[in-house]
Amino acid sequence: xxxxxxxxxxxxxxxxxxxxxxxxxxxxxxxxxxxxxxxxxxxxxxxxxxxxxxxxxxxxxxxxxxxxxxxxxxxxxxxxxxxxxxxxxxxxxxxxxxxxxxxxxxxxxxxxxxxxxxxxxxxxxxxxxxxxxxxxxxxxxxxxxxxxxxxxxxxxxxxxxxxxxxxxxxxxxxxxxxxxxxxxxxxxxxxxxxxxxxxxxxxxxxxxxxxxxxxxxxxxxxxxxxxxxxxxxxxxxxxxxxxxxxxxxxxxxxxxxxxxxxxxxxxxxxxxxxxxxxxxxxxxxxxxxxxxxxxxxxxxxxxxxxxxxxxxxxxxxxxxxxxxxxxxxxxxxxxxxxxxxxxxxxxxxxxxxxxxxxxxxxxxxxxxxxxxxxxxxxxxxxxxxxxxxxxxxxxxxxxxxxxxxxxxxxxxxxxxxxxxxxxxxxxxxxxxxxxxxxxxxxxxxxxxxxxxxxxxxxx
RNA sequence: GGCGCGGUGGCAGAGUGGUCAUGCAGGGGACUGCAACUCCCCGUACAGCGGUUCGAUUCCGCUCCGUGCCUCCA
Numbered sequence: 454x455x456x457x458x459x460x461x462x463x464x465x466x467x468x469x470x471x472x473x474x475x476x477x478x479x480x481x482x483x484x485x486x487x488x489x490x491x492x493x494x495x496x497x498x499x500x501x502x503x504x505x506x507x508x509x510x511x512x513x514x515x516x517x518x519x520x521x522x523x524x525x526x527x528x529x530x531x532x533x534x535x536x537x538x539x540x541x542x543x544x545x546x547x548x549x550x551x552x553x554x555x556x557x558x559x560x561x562x563x564x565x566x567x568x569x570x571x572x573x574x575x576x577x578x579x580x581x582x583x584x585x586x587x588x589x590x591x592x593x594x595x596x597x598x599x600x601x602x603x604x605x606x607x608x609x610x611x612x613x614x615x616x617x618x619x620x621x622x623x624x625x626x627x628x629x630x631x632x633x634x635x636x637x638x639x640x641x642x643x644x645x646x647x648x649x650x651x652x653x654x655x656x657x658x659x660x661x662x663x664x665x666x667x668x669x670x671x672x673x674x675x676x677x678x679x680x681x682x683x684x685x686x687x688x689x690x691x692x693x694x695x696x697x698x699x700x701x702x703x704x705x706x707x708x709x710x711x712x713x714x715x716x717x718x719x720x721x722x723x724x725x726x727x728x729x730x731x732x733x734x735x736x737x738x739x740x741x742x743x744x745x746x747x748x749x750x751x752x753x754x755x756x757x758x759x760x761x762x763x764x765x766x767x768x769x770x771x772x773x774x775x776x777x778x779x780x781x782x783x784x785x786x787x788x789x790x791x792x793x794x795x796x797x798x799x800x801x802x803x804x805x806x807x808x809x810x811x812x813x814x815x816x817x818x819x820x821x822x823x824x825x826x827x828x829x830x831x832x833x834x835x836x837x838x839x840x841x842x843x844x845x846x847x848x849x850x851x852x853x854x855x856x857x858x859x860x861x862x863x864x865x866x867x868x869x870x871x872x873x874x875x876x877x878x879x880x881x882x883x884x885x886x887x888x889x890x891x892x893x894x895x896x897x898x899x900x901x902x903x904x905x906x907x908x909x910x911x912x
Numbered sequence: 913g914g915c916g917c918g919g920u921g922g923c924a925g926a927g928u929g930g931u932c933a934u935g936c937a938g939g940g941g942a943c944u945g946c947a948a949c950u951c952c953c954c955g956u957a958c959a960g961c962g963g964u965u966c967g968a969u970u971c972c973g974c975u976c977c978g979u980g981c982c983u984c985c986a
Contacts, residue, residue: 467916487986500986530984614915614982661984683986688915690985718986719917725978729985756935757925762918762979769924772936804926812926816934883945890947901949908949 459514459806461679462760464687464715465611465708469808474678475713479517482508482679483669483712485686486568488525489549490534492737493556495754495765496683496721496728502751502842503718503759503809504681505562509840510805513797521672522565523665524550526572527658532648542648546572556738559747560754561842569668571659575650577667578659581701582639582652590700594630596642598654602635605696610708611715612688637693639663662693666701669694669712675702680712684719684760691715719762721754728765736765748843749774755811755841776819777843777851780834783822785848787831795836796829805840814841852910859898859911867898871907874900 459472474480484504487497501522508520526546535542554564571578582598585591591600602608602616609615616635627634638660643649649656669677675698682691695711704710720727723734741750752773757763797805798821804813818837824830838844859867870889877886893900893909900909 485986488984494986496986498986503986528984612915612981681986684917685981685985688981689983720980720986722979727980727985731985760917761925764924766924768936772924775936810926812924812934816926819934878945881945887946899948902944902947903949 457514459510461714461716461808464717467613470714472678472714474515475676477515479519480511480515480679481519481521481673481677482511482681483521483523483665483673483677484565484681485665485683485690486522486524486565487553488528488530489546489553490528490531491549491730492739493549493553494721494728494730494735494737495741495750496735497553498557498560498562498738498750499721499754499759499763500681500683500718501557501562502560502754504716505842506755506759506811506840507679507681507716507809508563509842510809513802513840514806519567519673520565521567521569521669523668524553524568524570525661525664526550526570527648527664528661552739556742559742560738560751561747561845562751563842567672569672571664571668574664574667574671575652575659577671578663579640579650579652581663581667581670581697582654582659584701585639585697588700590696590705591639592632593654594632596655596657597630597638598640599631599636600639600693600696600700601632602637602696603633605700605705607699607706607708608635608696609692611692611695614688614692637662637689639697662690663697665690666694666697666711670698670702676704676710677712679714679716681716681718684717687715687717718759719757722762722764725764745770745774746777748777748846752777752815752841752843756815758812759809776815779822780818780838780844781846781848781851783826784831784834784844785852787826787828788848790826790828790831792832792835793828795832795839797836797840798833801837801840811841863896867893867896867909871900871909875907 460469461472462469482504484500487493504520504522508518511518524546531542531545534545538545558564582591585600586593586598589601590604591598640652640654640657640659640663642655642657645656647658649658669680680691680694695708698711699705699707702710722728723736726732726734728735738750749770753769754763756769756773798817801814801817801821804810804817814837821830821833821837835844870893874886874889877883877889890900897911898909900907
């Protein structure tokens with residue numbers, strides 16, 4: 454295939470295929486964002502980083518890309534959090550939306566073009582539900598509105614599950630008002646003291662799945678090119694989105710009538726197990742960025758292929774940190790050179806266009822950094838960095854943080870000691886120079902002698 | 913039970929029907945007063961068993977192991 458073709462693994466066809474946009478002048482994608490009732494963990498961050506990288510690659514290839522990623526700000530979990538803390542729902546959702554966006558910015562994740570909130574799209578959801586009722590794909594029962602799965606024979610295309618299989622394996626009790634065990638909620642009733650909206654089906658709130666169907670359609674139109682999210686959303690969430698949107702738009706027999714391509718990222722694991730709140734083995738981004746730079750976390754999240762599981766470990770972080778230091782050091786040594794036109798080296802672009810093969814890109818980056826300094830190399834590194842969302846910082850700034858936590862007073866003292874040591878070295882008084890080095894080490898300062906003089910950093 | 917995904921050198925992690933991934937860690941060397949930094953060199957990996965093939969880590973089958981979804985979940 455030509456280097457102009459982006460290949461991607463489509464979960465809907467379970468194959469790697471050439472990406473052919475509906476409109477090459479305007480690519481549209483949607484990815485399910487977080488439910489905001491708590492700090493985002495590394496797993497949430499992986500989704501954001503992966504799709505941010507996809508958007509960067511798509512933008513490199515296509516003139517216009519619209520990326521929509523939602524905020525789910527009405528949900529039973531949020532209501533529970535509000536009950537438990539006594540804090541109003543809106544306060545909780547605003548707080549954690551804000552924290553989420555700040556955390557993602559720290560990871561160099563560009564804000565989506567549109568970040569719709571579920572609570573601002575209730576009207577669209579109600580309209581969608583009414584359409585589904587009219588077309589006999591949904592029905593009202595005891596204040597609920599339910600999607601009738603048996604009326605949609607194409608149901609199960611994404612997850613590869615027939616309705617029967619799903620029932621057989623179901624571990625949940627079937628609510629008595631459901632006509633079919635597989636039916637799922639579009640609207641559920643709220644009590645007067647709960648959050649809710651008036652609707653033709655009574656006072657209530659939307660089900661989770663209908664939110665994304667409504668927001669994706671409103672902001673992108675149907676069908677659009679790519680729908681993404683974590684692998685755990687494939688069933689039931691994405692399956693249900695397809696059912697709702699296709700059935701409401703006369704595409705009941707065409708699962709691709711909603712989104713042409715489905716992309717799913719793998720999980721972050723801890724010691725081989727999925728990172729999740731129920732297992733209690735999760736690490737929040739908020740905490741992670743206390744110990745590691747955002748860019749280090751970002752590169753670590755890109756160090757495995759996006760569909761593979763990624764085991765979170767200090768060793769993985771260390772590896773990313775070492776590489777970034779190496780790259781920034783290289784850039785620093787080329788600070789006098791002017792970067793010219795950005796050209797991404799072929800092997801790297803090919804890797805990126807081949808289903809976002811970021812581990813291969815990292816390998817190529819390791820080779821690239823060994824080349825001799827040149828304006829061309831500098832621009833290559835910077836343009837690759839831009840595609841990956843790294844290396845955009847001023848190198849001096851990157852290394853400056855190594856001095857964090859050292860007071861100005863200490864800096865003076867350190868520099869004085871280093872000068873003294875140089876003097877001792879010049880006089881071949883090595884006993885004294887070693888003593889000074891030990892003294893610095895005792896202060897937590899490590900030194901190294903380079904051609905350009907002695908450098909130090911906090912250990 | 914149903915539907916998936918994966919098992920690559922100490923670790924992480926790509927990839928391929930027959931020459932190299934790459935990195936981290938480790939070993940050796942150069943440099944250094946000694947270190948650190950930097951640079952150079954090194955390690956004969958593809959779960960097991962069958963099959964296809966001139967040839968399989970790569971294709972097919974089976975077995976074993978791990979893990980995910982089927983319930984809220986990125």
